[in-house]
Protein backbone atom coordinates (compact mmCIF):
# COMPACT_ATOMS: atom_id res chain seq x y z
CA UNK A 502 0.00 0.00 0.00
CA UNK A 503 1.16 3.53 -0.72
CA UNK A 504 1.26 6.07 2.05
CA UNK A 505 -1.92 7.71 0.74
CA UNK A 506 -3.73 4.37 0.62
CA UNK A 507 -2.67 3.64 4.20
CA UNK A 508 -4.07 6.97 5.39
CA UNK A 509 -7.37 6.46 3.54
CA UNK A 510 -7.71 2.96 4.98
CA UNK A 511 -7.00 4.34 8.40
CA UNK A 512 -9.91 6.82 8.03
CA UNK A 513 -12.24 3.97 7.01
CA UNK A 514 -11.12 1.96 10.03
CA UNK A 515 -11.97 4.90 12.31
CA UNK A 516 -15.52 5.40 10.94
CA UNK A 517 -17.30 4.29 14.13
CA UNK A 518 -15.13 6.47 16.32
CA UNK A 519 -15.68 9.41 14.00
CA UNK A 520 -19.46 9.03 14.22
CA UNK A 521 -19.32 8.49 18.00
CA UNK A 522 -17.21 11.59 18.50
CA UNK A 523 -19.63 13.66 16.39
CA UNK A 524 -22.45 12.37 18.61
CA UNK A 525 -20.48 13.15 21.79
CA UNK A 526 -20.10 16.73 20.58
CA UNK A 527 -23.81 17.06 19.74
CA UNK A 528 -24.68 15.80 23.24
CA UNK A 529 -23.16 18.97 24.74
CA UNK A 530 -25.85 21.61 24.13
CA UNK A 531 -23.57 24.51 23.24
CA UNK A 532 -26.50 26.76 22.43
CA UNK A 533 -25.72 30.32 21.43
CA UNK A 534 -27.22 32.57 22.57
CA UNK A 535 -26.48 32.52 25.46
CA UNK A 536 -23.34 30.35 25.07
CA UNK A 537 -24.11 27.25 27.16
CA UNK A 538 -21.76 24.36 27.81
CA UNK A 539 -18.70 25.94 26.24
CA UNK A 540 -16.25 24.75 28.92
CA UNK A 541 -17.57 21.17 28.73
CA UNK A 542 -17.31 21.13 24.94
CA UNK A 543 -13.84 22.72 24.86
CA UNK A 544 -12.67 20.08 27.36
CA UNK A 545 -14.26 17.26 25.39
CA UNK A 546 -12.35 18.38 22.29
CA UNK A 547 -9.18 19.04 24.31
CA UNK A 548 -9.21 15.55 25.88
CA UNK A 549 -9.64 13.92 22.48
CA UNK A 550 -6.86 16.02 20.97
CA UNK A 551 -4.58 15.07 23.86
CA UNK A 552 -5.18 11.35 23.26
CA UNK A 553 -4.34 12.00 19.60
CA UNK A 554 -0.92 13.38 20.51
CA UNK A 555 -1.71 17.09 20.52
CA UNK A 556 -0.40 19.64 23.00
CA UNK A 557 -3.57 21.32 24.25
CA UNK A 558 -4.18 24.88 25.37
CA UNK A 559 -7.44 26.36 26.68
CA UNK A 560 -7.89 30.02 25.88
CA UNK A 561 -10.56 32.00 27.69
CA UNK A 562 -11.50 35.20 25.88
CA UNK A 563 -10.34 37.52 28.65
CA UNK A 564 -11.32 41.11 28.10
CA UNK A 565 -14.41 40.36 26.02
CA UNK A 566 -17.62 41.59 27.70
CA UNK A 567 -19.50 38.39 26.75
CA UNK A 568 -16.91 36.26 28.60
CA UNK A 569 -18.66 36.05 31.99
CA UNK A 570 -18.55 33.66 34.96
CA UNK A 571 -22.00 32.44 34.01
CA UNK A 572 -21.16 31.96 30.33
CA UNK A 573 -17.40 31.69 29.99
CA UNK A 574 -16.06 31.90 26.45
CA UNK A 575 -13.37 29.22 26.29
CA UNK A 576 -11.60 28.21 23.09
CA UNK A 577 -9.31 25.23 22.69
CA UNK A 578 -6.27 24.77 20.46
CA UNK A 579 -4.26 21.58 19.99
CA UNK A 580 -0.91 21.53 18.26
CA UNK A 581 1.05 18.58 16.93
CA UNK A 582 4.48 19.10 15.50
CA UNK A 583 5.71 16.76 12.82
CA UNK A 584 9.22 16.37 11.44
CA UNK A 585 9.32 20.13 10.89
CA UNK A 586 7.69 23.17 12.49
CA UNK A 587 6.43 24.57 9.17
CA UNK A 588 4.35 24.57 7.18
CA UNK A 589 1.66 24.87 9.82
CA UNK A 590 -1.87 23.90 8.78
CA UNK A 591 -4.64 25.07 11.10
CA UNK A 592 -8.07 23.43 11.08
CA UNK A 593 -10.70 25.55 12.85
CA UNK A 594 -14.26 24.70 13.76
CA UNK A 595 -16.78 26.56 15.88
CA UNK A 596 -18.56 24.43 18.45
CA UNK A 597 -21.46 26.75 19.26
CA UNK A 598 -24.84 25.92 17.73
CA UNK A 599 -28.00 27.95 17.23
CA UNK A 600 -31.04 27.18 19.45
CA UNK A 601 -32.96 24.03 18.48
CA UNK A 602 -36.22 25.87 17.71
CA UNK A 603 -39.50 24.07 17.03
CA UNK A 604 -40.41 21.32 14.57
CA UNK A 605 -38.03 18.51 15.58
CA UNK A 606 -39.11 14.87 15.31
CA UNK A 607 -36.02 13.70 17.24
CA UNK A 608 -34.34 15.06 20.37
CA UNK A 609 -31.93 17.73 19.10
CA UNK A 610 -29.36 17.01 21.81
CA UNK A 611 -29.66 13.21 21.91
CA UNK A 612 -28.10 12.36 18.59
CA UNK A 613 -29.58 9.52 16.56
CA UNK A 614 -27.81 7.68 13.78
CA UNK A 615 -30.34 6.36 11.29
CA UNK A 616 -30.17 5.42 7.59
CA UNK A 617 -26.63 6.66 7.32
CA UNK A 618 -27.42 10.06 8.82
CA UNK A 619 -26.43 11.64 12.11
CA UNK A 620 -29.32 13.73 13.43
CA UNK A 621 -28.99 16.46 16.05
CA UNK A 622 -28.52 20.19 16.46
CA UNK A 623 -25.06 21.05 15.21
CA UNK A 624 -24.55 17.74 13.37
CA UNK A 625 -24.15 19.59 10.10
CA UNK A 626 -23.14 23.05 11.38
CA UNK A 627 -20.52 22.05 12.34
CA UNK A 628 -19.73 19.33 14.84
CA UNK A 629 -19.26 16.72 12.10
CA UNK A 630 -16.70 19.08 10.58
CA UNK A 631 -14.82 19.34 13.86
CA UNK A 632 -14.80 15.57 14.22
CA UNK A 633 -13.55 15.27 10.62
CA UNK A 634 -10.65 17.63 11.41
CA UNK A 635 -9.62 15.64 14.49
CA UNK A 636 -9.82 12.26 12.74
CA UNK A 637 -8.05 13.49 9.59
CA UNK A 638 -4.98 14.22 11.72
CA UNK A 639 -5.47 11.06 13.76
CA UNK A 640 -5.77 8.81 10.69
CA UNK A 641 -2.40 10.10 9.52
CA UNK A 642 -0.85 9.26 12.89
CA UNK A 643 -2.44 5.82 12.97
CA UNK A 644 -1.05 5.14 9.51
CA UNK A 645 2.38 5.68 11.04
CA UNK A 646 3.03 8.86 9.06
CA UNK A 647 4.90 11.82 10.48
CA UNK A 648 3.97 15.10 8.75
CA UNK A 649 6.64 17.32 7.23
CA UNK A 650 5.13 20.20 9.14
CA UNK A 651 2.68 20.86 11.99
CA UNK A 652 -1.03 20.67 12.39
CA UNK A 653 -3.21 22.71 14.72
CA UNK A 654 -6.87 22.08 15.46
CA UNK A 655 -9.00 24.64 17.25
CA UNK A 656 -12.52 24.55 18.59
CA UNK A 657 -13.84 28.07 18.95
CA UNK A 658 -16.90 29.81 20.34
CA UNK A 659 -19.52 32.27 19.16
CA UNK A 660 -19.24 31.95 15.37
CA UNK A 661 -23.02 32.13 15.21
CA UNK A 662 -22.97 35.52 16.94
CA UNK A 663 -20.04 37.02 15.05
CA UNK A 664 -17.05 35.12 16.44
CA UNK A 665 -15.69 38.05 18.45
CA UNK A 666 -14.73 35.95 21.51
CA UNK A 667 -13.78 33.06 19.22
CA UNK A 668 -11.72 33.29 16.06
CA UNK A 669 -11.51 37.12 16.13
CA UNK A 670 -10.11 36.99 19.66
CA UNK A 671 -7.70 34.15 18.80
CA UNK A 672 -6.46 36.16 15.82
CA UNK A 673 -6.11 39.36 17.87
CA UNK A 674 -4.02 37.51 20.46
CA UNK A 675 -1.72 36.07 17.82
CA UNK A 676 -2.94 32.47 17.92
CA UNK A 677 -3.98 32.71 14.28
CA UNK A 678 -1.47 34.83 12.45
CA UNK A 679 0.25 34.89 9.09
CA UNK A 680 3.63 34.94 10.87
CA UNK A 681 3.13 31.46 12.29
CA UNK A 682 0.28 29.87 10.34
CA UNK A 683 0.51 28.98 6.66
CA UNK A 684 -2.89 27.53 5.81
CA UNK A 685 -6.33 27.53 7.43
CA UNK A 686 -9.18 25.17 6.57
CA UNK A 687 -12.56 25.71 8.21
CA UNK A 688 -14.70 22.55 7.90
CA UNK A 689 -18.05 24.40 7.66
CA UNK A 690 -20.87 22.52 5.90
CA UNK A 691 -20.59 23.83 2.35
CA UNK A 692 -21.15 20.54 0.51
CA UNK A 693 -18.62 17.72 0.70
CA UNK A 694 -17.48 18.12 -2.92
CA UNK A 695 -17.00 21.88 -2.99
CA UNK A 696 -14.42 24.38 -1.81
CA UNK A 697 -15.67 27.64 -0.34
CA UNK A 698 -13.53 30.68 -1.10
CA UNK A 699 -15.20 33.38 0.96
CA UNK A 700 -18.33 35.43 1.35
CA UNK A 701 -20.13 38.69 0.58
CA UNK A 702 -20.00 41.72 2.87
CA UNK A 703 -22.55 42.66 5.52
CA UNK A 704 -23.71 46.15 6.46
CA UNK A 705 -26.27 46.37 9.23
CA UNK A 706 -27.65 49.83 9.81
CA UNK A 707 -30.42 51.51 11.69
CA UNK A 708 -32.51 54.41 10.44
CA UNK A 709 -34.49 56.52 12.90
CA UNK A 710 -37.08 59.04 11.83
CA UNK A 711 -38.04 61.76 14.29
CA UNK A 712 -41.47 63.41 14.22
CA UNK A 713 -43.34 65.62 16.70
CA UNK A 714 -45.89 64.32 19.17
CA UNK A 715 -49.39 65.84 19.09
CA UNK A 716 -52.97 64.85 19.94
CA UNK A 717 -54.16 62.01 17.72
CA UNK A 718 -57.47 63.79 17.06
CA UNK A 719 -55.52 66.73 15.58
CA UNK A 720 -52.63 64.97 13.80
CA UNK A 721 -52.06 68.08 11.68
CA UNK A 722 -50.43 69.64 14.75
CA UNK A 723 -47.71 66.97 14.77
CA UNK A 724 -45.33 65.18 12.47
CA UNK A 725 -45.78 61.41 12.18
CA UNK A 726 -42.44 59.58 12.25
CA UNK A 727 -44.01 56.33 11.01
CA UNK A 728 -45.40 58.03 7.91
CA UNK A 729 -41.93 59.35 7.17
CA UNK A 730 -40.44 55.91 7.63
CA UNK A 731 -43.07 54.66 5.19
CA UNK A 732 -41.87 57.15 2.62
CA UNK A 733 -38.28 56.03 3.11
CA UNK A 734 -39.23 52.35 2.82
CA UNK A 735 -41.09 53.09 -0.37
CA UNK A 736 -38.08 54.84 -1.88
CA UNK A 737 -35.87 51.91 -0.85
CA UNK A 738 -38.30 49.52 -2.53
CA UNK A 739 -38.68 51.54 -5.72
CA UNK A 740 -35.19 52.99 -6.19
CA UNK A 741 -32.68 50.86 -4.34
CA UNK A 742 -34.00 47.30 -4.51
CA UNK A 743 -34.14 46.99 -8.34
CA UNK A 744 -30.73 48.63 -8.66
CA UNK A 745 -28.94 46.26 -6.27
CA UNK A 746 -30.80 43.19 -7.54
CA UNK A 747 -29.26 43.91 -10.93
CA UNK A 748 -25.72 43.69 -9.60
CA UNK A 749 -24.05 40.28 -9.87
CA UNK A 750 -20.79 39.23 -8.28
CA UNK A 751 -18.12 37.23 -10.06
CA UNK A 752 -17.75 35.20 -6.83
CA UNK A 753 -19.47 31.79 -7.05
CA UNK A 754 -21.97 32.52 -4.27
CA UNK A 755 -24.58 29.81 -3.67
CA UNK A 756 -27.54 29.62 -3.98
CA UNK A 757 -27.89 31.58 -7.25
CA UNK A 758 -30.21 34.17 -5.71
CA UNK A 759 -27.37 35.24 -3.42
CA UNK A 760 -25.07 36.05 -6.37
CA UNK A 761 -26.64 39.51 -6.22
CA UNK A 762 -26.58 42.28 -3.66
CA UNK A 763 -29.56 42.05 -1.29
CA UNK A 764 -31.34 44.08 1.37
CA UNK A 765 -33.55 42.77 4.15
CA UNK A 766 -35.56 44.79 6.66
CA UNK A 767 -34.79 43.07 9.96
CA UNK A 768 -37.23 44.92 12.17
CA UNK A 769 -39.23 48.05 12.67
CA UNK A 770 -40.79 49.79 15.63
CA UNK A 771 -42.46 53.11 16.05
CA UNK A 772 -45.09 55.03 17.99
CA UNK A 773 -47.01 53.27 20.70
CA UNK A 774 -46.48 49.64 21.51
CA UNK A 775 -48.97 47.58 19.53
CA UNK A 776 -51.05 45.43 21.89
CA UNK A 777 -50.52 47.80 24.81
CA UNK A 778 -52.83 50.52 26.13
CA UNK A 779 -53.35 53.15 23.44
CA UNK A 780 -53.55 56.91 23.86
CA UNK A 781 -54.25 59.36 21.05
CA UNK A 782 -50.75 60.44 20.07
CA UNK A 783 -48.91 61.13 16.84
CA UNK A 784 -45.87 58.83 16.59
CA UNK A 785 -42.81 60.90 17.29
CA UNK A 786 -40.19 58.24 16.58
CA UNK A 787 -39.77 55.23 14.32
CA UNK A 788 -36.76 52.96 13.93
CA UNK A 789 -35.90 50.26 11.46
CA UNK A 790 -32.92 47.94 11.13
CA UNK A 791 -31.61 46.84 7.74
CA UNK A 792 -29.33 44.02 6.61
CA UNK A 793 -27.57 44.91 3.40
CA UNK A 794 -25.39 42.18 1.84
CA UNK A 795 -22.89 43.78 -0.49
CA UNK A 796 -20.64 42.38 -3.16
CA UNK A 797 -16.86 42.45 -3.17
CA UNK A 798 -17.18 44.50 -6.38
CA UNK A 799 -19.37 47.13 -4.65
CA UNK A 800 -17.21 47.66 -1.57
CA UNK A 801 -18.39 49.10 1.72
CA UNK A 802 -17.81 52.81 1.02
CA UNK A 803 -19.99 52.90 -2.09
CA UNK A 804 -22.61 50.73 -0.41
CA UNK A 805 -22.95 53.13 2.50
CA UNK A 806 -22.80 56.22 0.28
CA UNK A 807 -25.74 54.92 -1.74
CA UNK A 808 -27.85 54.75 1.45
CA UNK A 809 -26.73 58.20 2.59
CA UNK A 810 -27.60 59.70 -0.79
CA UNK A 811 -31.03 58.09 -0.83
CA UNK A 812 -31.79 59.56 2.58
CA UNK A 813 -30.50 62.98 1.52
CA UNK A 814 -32.65 63.00 -1.62
CA UNK A 815 -35.71 62.10 0.46
CA UNK A 816 -34.94 64.86 2.96
CA UNK A 817 -34.52 67.42 0.20
CA UNK A 818 -38.04 66.66 -1.03
CA UNK A 819 -39.60 66.47 2.45
CA UNK A 820 -38.38 69.37 4.58
CA UNK A 821 -40.15 67.99 7.68
CA UNK A 822 -38.17 64.74 7.53
CA UNK A 823 -35.61 64.44 10.30
CA UNK A 824 -33.61 61.23 10.41
CA UNK A 825 -30.47 59.59 11.70
CA UNK A 826 -28.41 56.82 10.17
CA UNK A 827 -26.43 54.60 12.53
CA UNK A 828 -23.98 51.87 11.49
CA UNK A 829 -24.50 48.71 13.54
CA UNK A 830 -22.06 46.26 11.98
CA UNK A 831 -19.78 45.99 8.99
CA UNK A 832 -18.24 42.75 7.74
CA UNK A 833 -16.03 43.18 4.72
CA UNK A 834 -16.18 40.57 1.97
CA UNK A 835 -13.29 38.12 1.72
CA UNK A 836 -12.05 35.99 -1.13
CA UNK A 837 -9.29 33.40 -1.18
CA UNK A 838 -6.74 34.41 -3.86
CA UNK A 839 -7.14 32.35 -7.05
CA UNK A 840 -3.54 31.17 -6.81
CA UNK A 841 -3.81 29.91 -3.21
CA UNK A 842 -2.27 26.41 -3.01
CA UNK A 843 -5.25 25.36 -0.87
CA UNK A 844 -7.54 25.35 -3.89
CA UNK A 845 -5.37 23.05 -6.00
CA UNK A 846 -4.59 20.77 -3.05
CA UNK A 847 -8.23 20.30 -2.07
CA UNK A 848 -9.20 19.87 -5.69
CA UNK A 849 -6.71 17.02 -6.11
CA UNK A 850 -7.87 15.44 -2.84
CA UNK A 851 -11.51 15.62 -3.98
CA UNK A 852 -10.65 13.96 -7.28
CA UNK A 853 -8.85 11.21 -5.41
CA UNK A 854 -11.57 10.60 -2.78
CA UNK A 855 -14.81 11.35 -4.65
CA UNK A 856 -13.61 11.04 -8.24
CA UNK A 857 -15.03 14.50 -8.93
CA UNK A 858 -15.10 18.05 -7.71
CA UNK A 859 -18.08 20.35 -7.50
CA UNK A 860 -15.81 23.34 -7.93
CA UNK A 861 -15.66 26.57 -5.99
CA UNK A 862 -18.47 28.18 -4.03
CA UNK A 863 -18.84 31.24 -1.84
CA UNK A 864 -21.10 31.46 1.19
CA UNK A 865 -24.32 33.51 1.10
CA UNK A 866 -23.71 34.45 4.75
CA UNK A 867 -20.39 34.92 6.46
CA UNK A 868 -18.23 32.72 8.63
CA UNK A 869 -14.97 32.98 10.54
CA UNK A 870 -12.91 33.31 7.33
CA UNK A 871 -13.24 37.10 7.70
CA UNK A 872 -11.35 37.16 11.02
CA UNK A 873 -8.66 34.75 9.82
CA UNK A 874 -7.91 37.04 6.87
CA UNK A 875 -8.81 40.52 8.13
CA UNK A 876 -7.30 40.22 11.63
CA UNK A 877 -4.86 37.32 11.31
CA UNK A 878 -3.63 38.39 7.88
CA UNK A 879 -3.80 34.80 6.59
CA UNK A 880 -5.03 34.84 2.99
CA UNK A 881 -4.58 31.09 2.49
CA UNK A 882 -7.94 30.24 4.04
CA UNK A 883 -10.91 28.26 2.72
CA UNK A 884 -13.92 26.48 4.11
CA UNK A 885 -14.21 22.81 3.27
CA UNK A 886 -16.22 20.30 5.25
CA UNK A 887 -19.02 17.73 5.39
CA UNK A 888 -22.73 18.55 5.31
CA UNK A 889 -25.34 20.29 3.22
CA UNK A 890 -25.44 24.03 3.83
CA UNK A 891 -29.24 24.23 3.45
CA UNK A 892 -29.75 21.95 6.49
CA UNK A 893 -27.84 24.23 8.84
CA UNK A 894 -30.02 25.82 11.56
CA UNK A 895 -33.07 23.75 10.47
CA UNK A 896 -35.17 21.33 12.58
CA UNK A 897 -34.05 17.69 12.16
CA UNK A 898 -30.62 18.89 11.08
CA UNK A 899 -28.46 15.97 9.91
CA UNK A 900 -25.13 15.11 8.35
CA UNK A 901 -24.49 12.02 6.24
CA UNK A 902 -22.04 9.48 7.66
CA UNK A 903 -20.58 9.14 4.13
CA UNK A 904 -20.04 12.87 4.02
CA UNK A 905 -18.14 12.87 7.31
CA UNK A 906 -15.93 9.98 6.24
CA UNK A 907 -15.24 11.49 2.81
CA UNK A 908 -14.52 14.95 4.21
CA UNK A 909 -12.13 13.38 6.75
CA UNK A 910 -10.28 11.68 3.88
CA UNK A 911 -10.11 14.87 1.84
CA UNK A 912 -8.79 16.87 4.80
CA UNK A 913 -6.24 14.13 5.60
CA UNK A 914 -4.93 14.14 2.02
CA UNK A 915 -4.82 17.96 2.10
CA UNK A 916 -2.69 17.81 5.27
CA UNK A 917 -0.26 15.42 3.55
CA UNK A 918 -0.09 17.56 0.41
CA UNK A 919 0.14 20.99 2.09
CA UNK A 920 3.03 19.84 4.26
CA UNK A 921 4.78 18.19 1.33
CA UNK A 922 4.58 14.81 3.07
CA UNK A 923 2.96 12.99 0.15
Ligand SMILES: [Zn+2]
Nearest residue numbers: 626627660689
Ligand atom coordinates in the same frame (compact mmCIF):
# COMPACT_ATOMS: atom_id res chain seq x y z
ZN1 LIG B 1 -21.19 27.16 11.05
